[in-house]
Amino acid sequence: MISTQIPKNPIKRLDVFYTLGEGVIISADVQSRTRKDLIHYSRIAIDPISLKIVKESCSCEAGAFHRKCWRLKVLEQLISSEEIKAKIEKARQEMMQIEEDIASWG
Ligand SMILES: [Zn+2]
Numbered sequence: 001m002i003s004t005q006i007p008k009n010p011i012k013r014l015d016v017f018y019t020l021g022e023g024v025i026i027s028a029d030v031q032s033r034t035r036k037d038l039i040h041y042s043r044i045a046i047d048p049i050s051l052k053i054v055k056e057s058c059s060c061e062a063g064a065f066h067r068k069c070w071r072l073k074v075l076e077q078l079i080s081s082e083e084i085k086a087k088i089e090k091a092r093q094e095m096m097q098i099e100e101d102i103a104s105w106g
Contacts, residue, residue, distance in 0.1 A: 011074065012039060016087035018095040022055070023048045024088055026079065030071040032060070042071040046079070048092050053079075 013029040024046040032038035040063075045055035053076065062069035078084045 010071075011078075014078075014084075016084065016091050018048065018091040018098070020098065024091045024095070026075055026084070026088075028071075028075055030074065033070070040069075040071055042069075042075055044072065044075050044079070046088065048095050051079075051088070 010031040010033065011028050012031055015027045016024065017027075018024050022045045026044045026046065028042050029039045030042050032040060040058055040060040042058040042060075042063075043056070044053055046052065047054050056068065056072050057063055058069050058071055060069050060071065063072075079088070
């Protein structure tokens with residue numbers, strides 16, 4: 001959840017978490033600009049070490065053609081916000097904990 005959500009903010013839900021294999025995922029439900037009842041699911045995968053974007057996807061029409069839509073641009077801009085940076089850092093720490101656990105299994 002975004003605590004500092006402003007009314008015109010199109011992002012209805014935002015999660016930052018780590019997945020094995022893909023890295024840190026920023027996943028969001030973003031409202032359509034033209035149809036207010038329509039929600040698109042946008043997702044950005046970030047390399048946990050370099051913090052570079054490795055994968056982007058969106059459920060909207062542009063995303064279906066692998067074109068970058070405004071939703072993905074909004075998410076990209078969020079990556080540099082302090083709030084999201086902190087969430088990414090938390091996800092990275094969880095990642096390191098998971099990798100330590102895996103290492104201890106062997
Ligand atoms: Zn889109």
